[in-house]
Amino acid sequence: MAHILVIDDAATVRLYHRKMLGDAGWQVEEAVNGIEALEKVASQPKDRPFDLYVCDINMPKMDGYTFVRELRRLAHVPQAPVLMVSTEAQAHDASAAQEAGANCYLVKPARPAELVLAAALLLGDTAVAARAAAQQVEMGVGA
């Protein structure tokens, strides 16, 4: 089962992401800011690393950009894709996320099927990706 770390200071958003990603069949853990996320990354058993990070940008103590930069400097942990999810919808926000080392960028609030589709593709979970795409089409939403 894929293992995802959701990083967001808003408890409501964490719960929302946990529900969407958990319903897709993945194991979800949470962190409230970048520092807590790095601690979780460091304390993960070697045989159970995170397969994907779903990360907010604007957080107290350590924001999403800093978290990703720090994560990418870690030599002793397996690297995994970062999906940035933020309410910042400007092109320069996506560019800054990429510059920090994030792999993809979604504007919050991401609709459930949109979030799950992006996560599924970054996890290589084709069955969930197909289901999420079908669901998105049912709702009349293009990519």
Added chain:
Amino acid sequence: MNSNELLDQFVLEARECLEQIGHRLLDVEKDPGNTELLNDLFRQVHTLKGNCGLFDFKPLERVVHAGEDLLDRVRHGDLAYNEAIADALLDAMDYTAELVDAIADEGQLEPGTDERARKLADALRRHLAPAGQAQAAAAAPAPTPAPEQAAPPLPKPDWVQALLADQPSALRRSGHVLMRYRPEPSCFFKGEDPWRQACATPGLLHLSVAPREPWGEPGELDCYRCNLELLLVSQAPRAYVEEHFRYVPEQIELYELNPTAAGIAPQATSAPAPSLAETEAPLPDAARVLLQRQLLRMWGEQRALLARPGLAAGTVAAARVALGRLLRSWGDDAHTQAALATLEQLPPGAAPWPTGRSSTSPAPSRPPASPATPQFKARASTRPRRPPAAPAWSRRWSRAEAVGPAAEARAGPAAMTAAAAKCSRSRRTRSTG
């Protein structure tokens, strides 16, 4: 877990945020130059707005979003915090608390709540106007909301009719949303990218762009001024389109196509609407197209990521992981398998082959003679390699995308090998630099 749990969590956190916002507003009033306080205040409002967006509480989001925009300008020093701003924020937050209470009691908001929300949001946004306009607005009594603010914008027959006349009947269907998007001239200075925004419109069927005004003489052309007018047709619900453009509501005009409505363009009424069965593409194909599109977009993002200078080792490793997983989702034909094998064989660190000397460099793999079409494992056995009659909108979309990074990714495994080589080059540069 159910939606009630999410709603309870929302109410709980909204009240916490509002309490913090109340304290911080008082703190900031005493010490308006304190950036730390302003940032904290902004973050609380930002969190509240983000949470509102998870639900369909438009009046709430409208007020809080306006407050966030205003505070963003204040904390960046573009606006001086003053009593009028403080009053507008306090009024807005008082009403926000009322709305949260209503949500806690009823689980929803009454339709009538939006009128006051619009007034409060307008009061906040008046402070965002340029100095002269803001002073004039402050001196004048609160204006009656313009028609565009009080109700969804009325269709402009000229652009609606022109757009409809230009479209095949397939696009002139009941429920389709027509949109005119006129980005403000200074949008580039705000970091906005109207073309990218338009390309990402949910359910996009058609996108065309034209100059808003004549370009004028070459010597007088201001290349930093946006002079574009974009016309779109979307099959997504109107609410989704509105949400997508929620940060530029004043720059868009929407018209929902309904052949029975008064005022519809003659071209639309003369063409009978096809039956529902005709309007809907077979679900698997539509889903597959969407899946391909999303995958290509993400593929392009990895390529763009790897093209950045000075990559950290971890970023290269993560991009390789992402490329591998995207490839697995792409399909299982021979070319893809070969590309995947090449990617997986790249050693983590040292470059496996020297770059820039093609005569002595072993090629990572022979690219296919023609780009492979993405094949999803779930569909591969039952679907043709390419939809026999790709809908016109998807071809248009492809053309629109052809200018973006996804155009490179369209080459599939061939591009993968190039990306893999880039991985190696990046590693090599880092390890030798």
